[in-house]
Amino acid sequence: MKYCLLIFTLLLAQGIAAQQCEGNLGENIFTRGDFGSGSENIPNQDPQIAPGYSYVRTGPPQDGSYVITNNTGAWSGLFPSWLEITDNSSDPNGYMMVVNASLDPGIFYAETVDNLCENTLYEFSADVINLVSRATTNHTLPQVDFLLGDQVLFSTGPIAQTEQWNTYGFTFRTDPGATEINLSLRNNAPGGFGNDLALDNISFRACGPSAFIGIDTDQTIFLCEDENDPVTITADLGNSGFNIMWQTSNDLGTTWNDLPQETDEQISHSNFQPGEYRYRYLAAPTTANLQNFKCRTISDEITLRVLPLRYMITDSICAGLPYPFAGDFVMEAGVHEATLRSSRNCDSIVTLDLHHISDPDLTINFDATDPLCTGDSSGTLLIADGAGSQGPYSFFMETNSVLKDRVNQLPAGEYQLLIQDRYQCRDSVEINLVDPDPFEIDVGPDSNLVFGESISVEISTTQDLSNINWSPPDFLNCSDCELNTVTGIQTIEYLITSENNVGCEATDTLRIFVERGSLPLYSPNAFTPDGNGINDFFNLISPGQAVQVIERLLIFDRWGSQVFEGKDLSPNDPQSGWDGTISGQEASPGVYVFSASLRLIDNSVEMRSGTVTVIR
Numbered sequence: 001m002k003y004c005l006l007i008f009t010l011l012l013a014q015g016i017a018a019q020q021c022e023g024n025l026g027e028n029i030f031t032r033g034d035f036g037s038g039s040e041n042i043p044n045q046d047p048q049i050a051p052g053y054s055y056v057r058t059g060p061p062q063d064g065s066y067v068i069t070n071n072t073g074a075w076s077g078l079f080p081s082w083l084e085i086t087d088n089s090s091d092p093n094g095y096m097m098v099v100n101a102s103l104d105p106g107i108f109y110a111e112t113v114d115n116l117c118e119n120t121l122y123e124f125s126a127d128v129i130n131l132v133s134r135a136t137t138n139h140t141l142p143q144v145d146f147l148l149g150d151q152v153l154f155s156t157g158p159i160a161q162t163e164q165w166n167t168y169g170f171t172f173r174t175d176p177g178a179t180e181i182n183l184s185l186r187n188n189a190p191g192g193f194g195n196d197l198a199l200d201n202i203s204f205r206a207c208g209p210s211a212f213i214g215i216d217t218d219q220t221i222f223l224c225e226d227e228n229d230p231v232t233i234t235a236d237l238g239n240s241g242f243n244i245m246w247q248t249s250n251d252l253g254t255t256w257n258d259l260p261q262e263t264d265e266q267i268s269h270s271n272f273q274p275g276e277y278r279y280r281y282l283a284a285p286t287t288a289n290l291q292n293f294k295c296r297t298i299s300d301e302i303t304l305r306v307l308p309l310r311y312m313i314t315d316s317i318c319a320g321l322p323y324p325f326a327g328d329f330v331m332e333a334g335v336h337e338a339t340l341r342s343s344r345n346c347d348s349i350v351t352l353d354l355h356h357i358s359d360p361d362l363t364i365n366f367d368a369t370d371p372l373c374t375g376d377s378s379g380t381l382l383i384a385d386g387a388g389s390q391g392p393y394s395f396f397m398e399t400n401s402v403l404k405d406r407v408n409q410l411p412a413g414e415y416q417l418l419i420q421d422r423y424q425c426r427d428s429v430e431i432n433l434v435d436p437d438p439f440e441i442d443v444g445p446d447s448n449l450v451f452g453e454s455i456s457v458e459i460s461t462t463q464d465l466s467n468i469n470w471s472p473p474d475f476l477n478c479s480d481c482e483l484n485t486v487t488g489i490q491t492i493e494y495l496i497t498s499e500n501n502v503g504c505e506a507t508d509t510l511r512i513f514v515e516r517g518s519l520p521l522y523s524p525n526a527f528t529p530d531g532n533g534i535n536d537f538f539n540l541i542s543p544g545q546a547v548q549v550i551e552r553l554l555i556f557d558r559w560g561s562q563v564f565e566g567k568d569l570s571p572n573d574p575q576s577g578w579d580g581t582i583s584g585q586e587a588s589p590g591v592y593v594f595s596a597s598l599r600l601i602d603n604s605v606e607m608r609s610g611t612v613t614v615i616r
Contacts, residue, residue, distance in 0.1 A: 020169045021123040024283070026206035029294040030113055033126070033202025035087070035095035041074045042067050043095070050099070050108050063191045064102035068095050072131070072198075079196075081136040088127045088165045088200045096200040098131070101142065101191030109185040113204055116179050117295030120285070121207045124148075124183060125169025130159045131196040139194030145186040146170060155188070159197065171207050208283050208297030209242060219302055223272065224346035225309040230270040233302060235281055242283045243290050244299075249278040253301065256280070274308035307342060311350045318425035319356040330354060360389035362427035364419045370434050371412050373504035379410035379433040381417070389421035396420070439463050439504045443496050446511040449488030450520055452546025452601055457510065458483045459496065468498045475512075487545055488514040489602050519606060520546055523594070526613040529580025529587075538612050539569065539577030540596055547571040548599045553578070555612075556593040563587065571598075580614055589616045 035047075046055035047068060054065045059075035060082060061067050069075075070093050073084030087096035099108050116122070124146060132139045141158040146168070154170035174181070183204070189195045223231065235244055246262035249255060259267070269277060282296045289295035315323070322329035326338035333356040340348045365384040372378045383405050386393035395403040396418040412435040418428045441461045449455065459468065459482050470479045474492065477485035486494075494510045522541040529536050540550060550571055555564035555578050563582040570576050578594075580587050595609045 021171050021207035023207055023209045024297045026297045027293050028203050028205055030204035035068050035097055037091050037093045039093055042069050051110055052106055053108055061100040063100055066099045069098055070095050082131050083133055096198050098198045101187045101195040103191050105188045107184050107186050111183050114180040115294055116174055117289045117292055118174050118176050118178050120295050121171055121173050123169055123171045123205050123207045125167055125203045127165045127167050127201040129165045129198050130161050131198055132161050132194055134161050134163055140189050142195050142197045143188040145188055147184045148181050206295055206297050221304050222344040223306045225272055225274055225306055227272055230268045232266050232268050234266045243287050244281045244283050245290055246281045253278050269304055272306050274306050277304045307344055307346045314353045316355040316357050316423050318423045319358055321424055323354055325352050357423040360425050362388040362419050364429055368431050372502045374435045374438045377409045377411045381407040386419045394420045439500050439506045441498050441506045441508050443508045443510045448513045451488055451514055451516045452544040454485055454487045456485055463500045466499045466501050471495045486512055490514050523610050526615050528615045537577040537579055540571055542571045545601055548601050550596055551599050552597040554595045587614050589614050
């Protein structure tokens with residue numbers, strides 16, 4: 001024999017309090033407070049709920065106006081400081097009220113609630129959000145008063161820019177003989193710069209005693225089908241004097257049915273047919289109020305779940321595999337029966353009707369892609385589906401972990417892909433991923449260069465190149481060329497990196513050894529400035545690119561007098577240098593002395609001197 005006692009404790013809230021209900025609530029009797037729902041972003045009809053405010057049909061509203069909308073983010077002209085929000089519900093098309101405060105404080109919402117019960121405690125609440133974003137500064141904060149008639153019963157104070165909905169409200173008791181009240185909301189801050197808000201889920205409910213259940217926190221009691229002792233549920237009303245009426249639901253709480261005769265503190269449940277049964281009760285100070293949904297409150301729910309004595313399992317498994325049953329394994333097909341004790345301490349007679357499935361010849365639809373580059377892990381396996389049996393199908397590789405529809409980062413190699421069907425039958429297929437031909441580059445042998453000497457280097461490759469990079473980029477014709485020119489300035493090592501058309505990378509190195517000994521420079525010992533275009537000028541000659549510029553060339557006669565000065569002359573230029581004249585007159589044949597200052601390609605400076613003979 002099992003006996004379950006459920007205790008509902010009712011605590012009566014006393015007096016008028018500027019706070020939300022601390023007990024149980026009744027149904028929301030103000031159904032217009034969620035502003036409805038619709039696919040139209042702003043409905044055309046003016047609901048006429050904001051005295052002194054104008055209703056606009058495009059967003060955003062200006063000062064002193066409001067809209068009903070399901071999404072401020074759909075407005076093309078939304079103020080930069082405003083939030084993009086939807087209403088505060090799970091309905092994607094649910095409406096809310098958006099208010100841009102008038103310049104002067106005043107009422108922005110007013111409605112009448114009628115058919116109330118006298119001397120009854122109610123809760124009035126609403127969800128409010130400050131529409132101005134956190135990042136916006138120096139904006140006025142909304143401050144909302146909740147009024148009944150002309151009396152302020154609650155004030156929100158400044159509503160911060162938290163970008164979150166907040167629920168505000170209060171409880172109050174109707175006066176004797178009062179069956180109708182006027183509800184209104186007043187904004188106490190000026191508009192113009194800020195003071196923008198949205199309003200939703202205005203609720204008006206009867207507030208009653210709290211209901212606590214002194215059993216498991218999931219509020220569910222499990223019963224056994226083979227029991228026959230009725231279960232008694234008890235509501236502890238204390239000294240509140242409240243009247244109750246029990247209700248029951250057989251469709252998981254979707255609909256509730258009154259039990260008009262069940263008005264005592266206790267109710268008995270004697271139905272032990274397997275299923276789920278829910279109970280709750282309505283509470284009100286008087287029997288008249290108990291019949292009026294606007295005047296009563298609803299207790300917490302309690303669920304009785306009757307577990308069946310007999311269970312029937314029909315299943316199939318691949319022939320030859322063990323089937324777990326009653327703490328053991330069954331190998332034979334057919335009907336098996338076991339008597340067990342459930343986790344809820346109920347007897348359970350379980351009948352298993354087991355069928356064997358012969359080899360279904362499973363196949364796997366897949367697509368394997370070889371690695372893109374030799375030695376990397378870019379191979380992939382795309383599993384489309386299985387066939388030959390009944391799904392769902394599971395797929396495995398060597399690790400026995402269940403695979404998704406795609407496996408990435410596979411190196412070349414042999415793999416076994418397994419498939420398992422609904423009945424645990426398995427099959428496999430061998431997959432071989434192969435590396436592509438190696439991608440390689442070769443920049444040739446290392447080189448020895450004389451200072452200023454240049455060589456051409458061409459990259460040879462086994463595949464087409466997509467991009468090239470020479471590092472460092474010093475002393476090169478370019479840093480991304482397949483055919484490059486290297487100038488010997490100093491000993492250096494280059495790392496050449498390239499990719500082919502699928503992103504594979506190959507590298508090679510090139511070492512350039514530079515000999516910085518005697519400067520490769522030639523100075524003619526004679527020239528013939530006779531104007532025939534041949535050997536008419538004296539200049540220094542430097543093979544390669546060792547000399548950037550001859551910064552200064554001086555010529556002296558046999559007595560040491562300077563007869564010529566040239567600046568910033570180009571080396572190797574046959575038309576640059578001394579033309580064999582002194583102050584516009586032909587120099588006399590004979591031996592002359594020269595001195596030259598040379599700026600080299602590495603920006604160092606060297607001096608050269610010698611003699612040259614003028615022949616006429």
